[in-house]
Amino acid sequence: MPRLAPLLTCLLGLLLLASTPAHAQETPPWGTGESRGEDLTIYLVTFGPGDDVAAWWGHGSLVVEDQRLEQSRLYNYGMFSFDERMLARYAMGRLEFWVDDASPGATFRFYRSLDRDVRLQELNLTSAQKVELGRLLAVNVLPENRHYVYHHYNDNCVTRLRDGIDKVLGGQFQQVMSSPGRMTLRDHTRRYTAVGPAMSLLLDFLMNDEIDQPVTRWQEAFLPDELERLVAEMQVVGEDGQKRPLVAKALNVYEAKGRPATPAEPPRYGPVLLLLGLALGGGAVGLALWGRRSGGRAPRILLGLQNALVGLVLGIPGFALFIMWLFTDHTVTYRNENLFLANPLTLLTLPLGIQLMRGSEKARERMRRLWLVLAGLGVLGLALKVLPMFDQDNWRLIALLLPLSVGMAGAFTLARARAQAQATSEPLTPSLKASGS
Template sequence: MKRLFLILFVFLGLLQSVQSQNIRLSDEAEISVLTCGASDLIHAIYGHTAIRVNDPVRHWDVVFNYGVFSFNAPNFVYRFAKGKTDYLLAPERYDSFYDGYVRNGRSVLEQVLNLTKEEKQLLLDFLIDNAKPENREYRYNFFHDNCATRVRDVIENQVEGAVLFASAGEGRTFRQHAEDYQKILPWTNFGIQLVLGSPSDRLASAYDEMFLPAYLYRQFAEATISHNGETRSLVKATNVIYQAEEVTVSWVTIYSPELILLLALLVVFWNSLRQIKSQRVRYGVDYLLLSIHGIIGLILLWFFIYSEHPAMKANYNQLWAVALNLPFVFLWMIKKWRPLFRWYWVVLSAWLLLFFPLSLFLPQQFIPGFYLLVAMLLCRSLLHSWFILKGNS
């Protein structure tokens, strides 16, 4: 707690210092883009981007960071889910910034920008103004307005002329790009894949890909500035400030959702076969699976209705995670009501069977774990349908 207060005190002190000065850069000043490696922390799995302003003559070395959570926003998790997450631009001493990333084992790469003295001054003046309390907050959008895209946009707008990037991307979707980083946390990836809707399956252009710091780094390395018929490289020097060990991740581990859900499916299938042979149905597994599907469906419905995240709209996972399964659980628990609702199992079987071929034509990617969840409930609904159609239930 003491460390947290110290960081906050230093941040507020530096912010006041920056805003109160009329800083004129010397001829030796440099402005660079810092690209920081990813980690296994949920908020850092995609990496990070920031702007460094270093003037050795003025003894002034500050990092402008667009990736700071707003201190004034209560209920952060709820606001994040709802799409009302406010981030802010915060200045930070370079040595403090560097020490934090080295301590967490995250690489720091620097691209020194090829700017004129006037462009450097314009860029610094903008950053100082943008860091003022009335300007520093912005509404975070994971794919289109984050720490990386803010850095790109600021630099584009402050140079004289046009910044030219690559004209073509890799031909991959937003979801596929994000998934490459999320695989370091398999269950986190499972949850994110669940709430991302079909907008995340749109192909990302080269410009769009810069929502990821590593892609911004690659694009800046090849970018040029065109002005009055002359062209110059955007980056004039690249420095490896700190190189951390690369973390290798396997898609399949003992903790991976796919492996655990596959084992669960085998258990459900074996349990269902035993009940068919004994001609006696037990409902414990049904209650569990219906509740899981129903709760997922209810969460996705909440995101669809209330969340402002564009990427969470039009989520076709609601086709298999049916929210109606949740009230059906409670209805099915009441023995005398079961004859009234038994045909729900038959309808559910037909619906889930239809999902498998239908999913191949939907504009959304479904990961294997989702099919395993569907197969588990389908196994149980087919069991009930078999008994119902035979007249045994």
């Protein structure tokens, strides 16, 4: 999600602060003009996915090496720091990143220690292009230039590499890669987060149709693996007018042991979510029927507990999504259709569920009204799908949450019917006894 920390492609830069040498103050020779183009080698480095959420996306960097002067630097646009303002900037979608340089060898050893792939592609650039790219990187790393506002899809530690390469190629890269992409940004997000289904579902819930629109291959290169793929396929026109591969050679520095590959396609778990939604909604109805027959405490307590959990699991994200839309720069959350399915009203099921567990009849009636509203909103969100503007790819969430809402509304409607039946039958008991005597 744009500028949202759980999805940051390059949070690992924080660890690099502690594991690689501090930013060198002296300007490298390619920044002072000492380096000659024929002595420079520039590599695109791709680091494979890691274990934590931030590392699921992989990472990328550029390495500049002057073989004559025996100097090399790795440029990492994924740096950020935890400080007293970081959480506020993160919450508002205004998190700042910066570029720093470090020792390539130390960085490679660090990623190897995490059992993450380290792959290099030597860029087949002209001498002038190498000099220019080296100069750009040396200028970018200066304190007055190094910071930028992170955006997960449009401006991150990989798109900065892509844009730098394209600049020295005179725009050839973007021009060639303007063809349609393989899939939407949501599909890419879902396949990279498939390793953690719960987090994947949460991110799917939080994002609107901004990432469901068709994209180009150029836009897909917000991901390290996609940029690596495009660079490998790219043919550029040299000074002689002849086409040549952009990659002179590829080096596999380290291959992760036993780490599963990122799926080529997003997982298809819609049917599973539908079954889960039906089970949850049907379970609520089952508890209401049990309570209607037995009148015991157990079904009431279990139904209250289920509602309290729904408030925690769905109400908090629904409330957060609403706040993100109104008060933050997380544009990918704005006007999100999933607010028909879970929203701040859903959070009310938490306290009302607890009250129901404690035997409150007022809570039962309030829950009935609340779930009728929530189910109605869910049905409205589904009906609006016939309109072109309601094109968000959220069928998986509808499959999960709409049956739950309808089931809850049905459960509390049954509970109310039972209460009304008891209310009408109880006064009759004394009069019947009197007539019999």
